[in-house]
Amino acid sequence: MTDLSLDAEQLDRYSRHIIMDDVGPEGQAKLLDARVLCIGAGGLGSPIIQYLAAAGVGTLGIADDDVVERSNLQRQVIHGDADVGRPKVDSAREFVERQNPDVLVEPHETRVTKDNIESLLDEYDVVVDGSDNFATRYLVNDACTLAGVPFSHGAILRFEGQITTFSGDSPCYRCLFPEAPPAGTVPDCATAGVLGVLPGTVGCIQATEVVKLLLDYGETLDGRMIFYDAADMTFDEIRVEPRPGCPVCGDGDDRVDSIADVEYAETCAI
Numbered sequence: 001m002t003d004l005s006l007d008a009e010q011l012d013r014y015s016r017h018i019i020m021d022d023v024g025p026e027g028q029a030k031l032l033d034a035r036v037l038c039i040g041a042g043g044l045g046s047p048i049i050q051y052l053a054a055a056g057v058g059t060l061g062i063a064d065d066d067v068v069e070r071s072n073l074q075r076q077v078i079h080g081d082a083d084v085g086r087p088k089v090d091s092a093r094e095f096v097e098r099q100n101p102d103v104l105v106e107p108h109e110t111r112v113t114k115d116n117i118e119s120l121l122d123e124y125d126v127v128v129d130g131s132d133n134f135a136t137r138y139l140v141n142d143a144c145t146l147a148g149v150p151f152s153h154g155a156i157l158r159f160e161g162q163i164t165t166f167s168g169d170s171p172c173y174r175c176l177f178p179e180a181p182p183a184g185t186v187p188d189c190a191t192a193g194v195l196g197v198l199p200g201t202v203g204c205i206q207a208t209e210v211v212k213l214l215l216d217y218g219e220t221l222d223g224r225m226i227f228y229d230a231a232d233m234t235f236d237e238i239r240v241e242p243r244p245g246c247p248v249c250g251d252g253d254d255r256v257d258s259i260a261d262v263e264y265a266e267t268c269a270i
């Protein structure tokens, strides 16, 4: 791939990437050729979509079945006041079209479920999970790991966030957290609140990880999880080790072959 594959406007738009030896015209061409699926166009999805589109990730799938609510606007920065009541995928697509005409948005106005996730994964190179619930989080982990698709995980509540990256191999999210906590024991943003800028930080780290995965550059968070505390302004890190007998990424007899038999409700237990 040579820089001749980039036109004059692209050479200008991405010039700060192109002058970096670590990206260059070849790296930019990789980004333009890439297909990324963003699950959720909310608090985390907003900065993820914004920065991946600005970076010239050529095809962005956006899966979300919600409409914009006024209470979203304190943190979901790709949506505006005039978008209240509209599907988030429509608002997100218009945002990207204004930002960067190089990017093709593929809107999926649907909830990601075990009935549709495998066909979605077939279409994309990397997944970034900006969902806000345990059922989707476990579903994304299980489907991506079984299909070998790398994905970025992020989660937020009040002043705290966590981020990691999984290679689509081992370890996986279930190595850390085999099952979701029982319903009602962990509050969500709707009941406990979230600092409006928090998803900006967490989503930007996720977008950074996606760009590095696409460029195959640097050290990702594969095998590490970051805990960010915005109140204390601290970043802590733990190792993420493969858990022997993990039913999703392990090689034991009880490894699941398919997500079809897993019930993604309550504790998402296998």
Ligand SMILES: [Zn+2]
Binding pocket: 170, 171, 172, 173, 174, 175, 176, 242, 243, 246, 247, 248, 249, 250
């Ligand atoms: Zn695992």
